[in-house]
Amino acid sequence: MRNGKMKKVLCLLLVGVFLVGTCFANGAAEKGPSAPVKSAGPVEITFWHAMGGVNGEAMVAMVDEFNKNYEGKIHVNYEFQGTYDDEFSKIQASGGNYPCDIVQVYDIGSRYMIDSGWIVPVQKFITSDKYDISQLEPNIAAYYTVDGTLYSMPFNSSTPVLYYNKTAFKEAGIDKVPTCFEDVYEIASKLKIVNPDGSVKRYGFGMGNYGWFFEQWMGKMGKNYVNNNNGRGKNYATAVDFDVNGGGLAIINVWDKVLKEGIAPYLNQGNNDAKAAFIAGNTCMVLESTAALKSLLLNVGDNFEIGVAYFPSINRNDVGGVSVGGGSMWMMNTGNEARMNATWEFLKFMVSPEMQATWNAKTGYFPVTVAAANTATFKENIAKYPQFQVALDQLHSSSPKYAGALLSVFSESRQIVQDYIARLANSELTPQATLDGMAKDINKAITSYNLVNY
Numbered sequence: 001m002r003n004g005k006m007k008k009v010l011c012l013l014l015v016g017v018f019l020v021g022t023c024f025a026n027g028a029a030e031k032g033p034s035a036p037v038k039s040a041g042p043v044e045i046t047f048w049h050a051m052g053g054v055n056g057e058a059m060v061a062m063v064d065e066f067n068k069n070y071e072g073k074i075h076v077n078y079e080f081q082g083t084y085d086d087e088f089s090k091i092q093a094s095g096g097n098y099p100c101d102i103v104q105v106y107d108i109g110s111r112y113m114i115d116s117g118w119i120v121p122v123q124k125f126i127t128s129d130k131y132d133i134s135q136l137e138p139n140i141a142a143y144y145t146v147d148g149t150l151y152s153m154p155f156n157s158s159t160p161v162l163y164y165n166k167t168a169f170k171e172a173g174i175d176k177v178p179t180c181f182e183d184v185y186e187i188a189s190k191l192k193i194v195n196p197d198g199s200v201k202r203y204g205f206g207m208g209n210y211g212w213f214f215e216q217w218m219g220k221m222g223k224n225y226v227n228n229n230n231g232r233g234k235n236y237a238t239a240v241d242f243d244v245n246g247g248g249l250a251i252i253n254v255w256d257k258v259l260k261e262g263i264a265p266y267l268n269q270g271n272n273d274a275k276a277a278f279i280a281g282n283t284c285m286v287l288e289s290t291a292a293l294k295s296l297l298l299n300v301g302d303n304f305e306i307g308v309a310y311f312p313s314i315n316r317n318d319v320g321g322v323s324v325g326g327g328s329m330w331m332m333n334t335g336n337e338a339r340m341n342a343t344w345e346f347l348k349f350m351v352s353p354e355m356q357a358t359w360n361a362k363t364g365y366f367p368v369t370v371a372a373a374n375t376a377t378f379k380e381n382i383a384k385y386p387q388f389q390v391a392l393d394q395l396h397s398s399s400p401k402y403a404g405a406l407l408s409v410f411s412e413s414r415q416i417v418q419d420y421i422a423r424l425a426n427s428e429l430t431p432q433a434t435l436d437g438m439a440k441d442i443n444k445a446i447t448s449y450n451l452v453n454y
Contacts, residue, residue, distance in 0.1 A: 042075040043342040045101040049080060050087040050327070051156070054295070056080060058362035066349050074342040084109075084327065085411065098334045101343050104155065106327045108410035110144060111231060113330050114151050115408055115453060120333045123149045125344040136351070140368050142400035143324050146232055152328040153347045154368040156359070158291040159322040159398075160216050160311045161391055165191075165284040167304035177309040180316040181254050184285070188263050191284040205264040206283030208271035209421045211414030212325055213287055214251055215404060220313040222320030223247035225405035226446075236454065237407050239446060243439035250314050252424065252431045259425050266425040269418045287311065289325060290391035294364040297385065308387040310394045321398025326365060357381070364388070366395060408453070409445040416441045 051059040063078045081087035084106040091103055096118045105113055113119055126133055133141065133150065140154045164177060172191055178184045188204030195201050207213065215225055224230040224241040231237035242248030258264045264283070267274040271288060278286035279299045288296070293308070300306055311322055329350070331343050349355060356367035357377035372378050382388055407413060417438055424434045 042070070042073050043338050044075050044077060045339050045342050045346065046099070047076050047078045047102045047104075047346070048087060048091070048100040049078060049104040050082065050084045050106070051104070052080065052082075055156075055291075055363045055365075058359060061362075062350060062355055062359065065355075066346060069349070070345070074345060076346055088112075088411070098332045101332055101334060101339050102346065103330050103332065104327050105152070105330055107143060107325050107404070108407070108414065110152070110328070111236070111406040111408045111410065114146065114406075115236070118333055119151070120331045120340065121149050121151045122153050122331060122344075122347065123151070125331075126150060129344065131348070135369055135371060137366065137368055137370055137395070139321075139395055139398055139400050139403070140324050140366065142403040144328050145403075146406065147234065152330045153351060154324075154328050155350060156291070156326040156328075156363070156365045157324040157368055158289045158326045158365055159324055159391065159395055160213060160287055161290055161394065162309040162312055163278060163286050163288055163292075163296060164307045164309060165278075165281070165304050166307035168281075168284045169307070177307065178285070178312050179310060180313045180318070181258075182316055184312055185257075185261075185263055188285065192262075200262070200265070202281070203264055203277075203283045205258070205285045206267055206274050206277050207258075207264060207287045208267050208274035209269045209418050209425070210271045210274075210287075211417040214248075214417050214421075215414075216311060216322055217251045217314050218242055218247045218320075219323050219402045219404055220311065220320045221247050221250065221315065221318045222402065226407055230404070231406040232403070236450065237405070237446060238450065239443050240413075240439050243435055248435050248438065249431060252421075252434050254314055255421055255424060256431050269422060290366065290388070291326065291364045293385065293388055293391070294362075297387075306387060308390040310390070321402035322394060323398070323402055323404030324366070324395075366392070407446070409442070409449050412445045413442045416445070 047063065049059055060078060063076050067075055079100070081090055087103070088105060088109050090099070091105070092112075096116065098118070125131070136154060140157045141150055144150055144152045144154055162178065168191055174187055174190060176183070178187055184205055191202070191204030192200065193202040218225045223245045226237035227239050227241045228235045228237050259266055267277060274283070274286050275288055275292065275296070277283045279296065281303065296306060329347055331340065331347070334340060351369050353369050353371040353375050354377065356369045356372040357375040359365060360367040360372065361377055361381040367373065367378060420429070420434045420438045423429045424431065429437065
């Protein structure tokens with residue numbers, strides 16, 4: 001009995017303590033606010049990019065602006081990964097382990113990214129968010145669209161154009177610019193200056209051995225680079241098409257004529273040497289990206305006036321168009337809904353009219369958003385650099401059906417083209433042997449990739 005009474009008393013005491021504590025707590029709550037709940041912080045996402053120099057500074061400024069506008073909600077950590085090739089190699093080596101939420105990939109990496117299974121098409125968010133896709137330049141969006149699905153967000157887009165020394169043209173009494181290589185031959189011969197000893201003081205034309213130009217000339221002829229609808233259909237590309245449709249040989253024959261007849265010097269692989277020769281006044285015409293306009297103007301300064309013309313076609317009657325180069329932004333399929341939603345907000349911000357006008361003004365890349373042309377930033381820049389209007393006119397005059405090829409081994413293919421053109425320049429191969437070698441080696445790369453991945 002004694003033990004039972006003691007237990008009963010202890011139970012009553014415990015109940016009393018509980019009630020007093022509860023009342024005290026409720027009273028405290030009534031007298032003052034409870035302690036604030038600690039915030040989980042902004043959603044953190046990682047962005048890999050390949051923009052260095054002035055372009056990199058512009059990119060960083062835009063990301064910083066986003067972080068400022070979304071402070072406390074979303075924070076983007078940007079990480080420079082080196083060149084396009086460096087960055088692409090790193091994303092390939094990751095094996096789908098998602099080292100970032102967004103990755104900027106060059107145009108020729110598009111087919112690989114689609115096939116990888118590591119990404120979420122931006123079309124998914126466009127549809128769910130009812131985003132007006134007509135805001136994007138149709139000829140730019142077309143490159144990254146397959147079977148009605150936009151896979152990545154266009155961002156830094158460019159096309160090739162012809163830059164020419166307008167001062168030299170005027171001094172030589174030339175009042176037209178070339179539209180095809182028949183014109184290039186004629187005008188270049190008038191601008192070429194030969195020293196008394198036979199050496200060339202100045203060439204009328206110069207172009208680098210750059211595989212991108214080969215791809216663009218195929219588009220200008222309205223011909224496919226690879227089969228199966230240029231690699232854009234439901235069936236992936238299985239072989240090149242340029243060796244059977246006549247386009248490849250036509251391009252190689254132009255290269256052969258330009259070099260053998262001294263119309264232009266061989267300016268090595270890539271385009272850096274060709275650009276340097278133009279800046280120095282050693283050549284009067286050069287093929288380069290629209291994105292190079294700002295740097296060319298700054299480097300040439302007052303030495304001569306720069307003119308801009310459409311990328312010249314191989315034949316006068318070619319009816320095709322140019323396709324965009326540069327890069328786009330891809331959403332990685334991390335499976336984290338909060339981060340993917342944050343990524344979508346970031347992408348919309350980066351292609352907003354004002355941001356694209358700013359990007360255009362600072363770099364020379366196209367504004368990928370149509371409404372950017374209505375901003376004061378864009379209008380001021382185009383008034384200062386009217387040459388850029390030519391690039392925009394060329395973009396708008398090209399049909400989306402000439403968007404260009406998609407190929408998983410495009411990086412290797414471009415290098416193969418350049419290697420064979422170098423051998424042509426060294427007189428090691430005939431034009432036909434050059435074509436045959438290119439086709440054989442690229443087809444081998446395509447077959448090897450397809451056997452492993454499809």
